[in-house]
Amino acid sequence: MLNQNSYVLVIGDAGVDIVVHLPEFDENGKADFKEPFLLGGGTSANTAVALSRLAMSTSFLGTIGDDAQGKQVIEDFKQEGVNIDHLIVNNDLNTFSTFAFIDENGERHPYIWPKRDLAFQSLNRDQIKDNIFQNVSWVHSSGISMLENTSARQTILSLFKEAKELGLTTSFDLNLRVDDEFDPDYHQAIIETIQHSDYILGSGENEFHYLSPEQHWLDTIKQLVSANQTFIARMGDQGSLAVQQSNTIEASGFPIQVVDTLGAGDIFNAGFIYACMKGYSTEESLKYANATAAFSVNKEGARSSPTIDELEKFLSTY
Template identity: 30%
Template sequence: MVRVLTAGHVNWDVTLRVDRLPEPDGESRIDSQQASGGGSAANVAVALSNLAVDAELLGSVGDDEHGLLARRELEAADVDLGSLLVAEDAETTVKYLLVDQEGEVAVLGNDGANEAVSPDDVDPEAVRAADHVHLTSQRPDTAARIAEVAAEAGISVSFDPGRRLADRDFSDALADSDIVFLNDREARTVLEDEYTESAFADRTLVIKRGADGAVVHTPDATYEHPGFGIDPVDTTGAGDAFAAGFLSALLTTDDHERALERGNACGAITAAEEGARAAPSVEAVEAFLDEQF
């Protein structure tokens, strides 16, 4: 079985379904609310485990009730928590996700303990024990350290830096990444030139386009997939599910077209259900794809 180490944020999410996203001096109605684990690294780890990939999580939570609940959910999903730091006398990061009737999401959050892992806390042996390392948003120096250890050990690295890409210097981690995931907005932030002329031309670049699918640029070819027509309920975690589906396929088949199809299927299934942890099983993905053709 392929083993993937995912590194980055572990949160506790409070999802508020509202009639519309609030505007300045405006008011929105809360139709429902639910709480569960979240954070991109944790979401990807759970999604990979659902897809029959051996997943370990490198991240941090506080030693509070939210951290305990988050750990229990992850353990129930068979995610290895051997590299999860429990920060003493710290609060677990809580994110408030506002989801409108079209499934669009706005996020509020506190700093919390989700970046308590420093470069010195990274266990090189845990990194070297993986077949692949997947980085998500976290402290840039920590991401750089993990990527450095993986690169020196000849282990492939993927990086999905997320919405804070424009505000943080992830250049060192990006330099050691073999696969980079960006959405359209993030791609515009970092790519000023055509792909073939950019600093990303020697690696695989995956651009997520939401309902419009995704495109993959490799040094040798470009692949596109239009996505699947679904009615989104909650897009929270859909990008994480896409990354998990893409990686689970690519790491076992080395087929970029299959990886795109699986990634888009996982993203669509997740967006059609409530919550960031709606990523499907292998059987659910196959059943979904059978219905499309």
């Protein structure tokens, strides 16, 4: 069990989600519009907030712009109790907004704006305080911050190497946003980060397949997993799967009506990290992760994660 008084350091992207439900049409062709709304967003930021709601001491490292969206990021983190001592503000860059278009099945269709000069892609080692790992026991990040060949890619990889040298626990959510085109440099950066990660999380076939497109994604996991590593495949309503060198563990999902899948994977990560830090087994940690994600998809937005009391109450009903 890890020291409960130490921090989880979450590294990566923070922005704003603008949630827009696509109109539903009745038999007469009349459109029914729901009111759009604004929430904090970003794959890494979602995980940080979800961890804080689970009473985990959480600190965030990343870059935002000095703009209206950046100010909302700061306000959201403060309200949620996420430590922002390591948050970097760059006057020349933009905090991103994600237009999250939600269809009638609750599936998301994200569009990021603006497309240029994005703050979260900038993360220089010399901007980061020397005490970045002080009181930290777990480090987590997301592959979305490494998609482009920017300073964030190299710095996150460097920080993961440092964390492992210090004996910290590391987790990496693939969070791949790739087209069919294969980028060898990006692929190599992801593989190297995996090598310095204790836990590698991803959305089943959609993300693990990219690591080795010529074979089945589960075979890829079994080929990549090394001693003391665990690969976690999120599989929606089917639950999740953990693969270790000598063991494969499955955990069933929860029968929940899906309202909105926005941020479900990010929130799953928080539930898993929480349970691991509590000293729970891998099987029990998968259960907590599935439950945390299930709670969230029954509600609106990527910040619909439960408090620890809400999570325990949810679990007690199943």
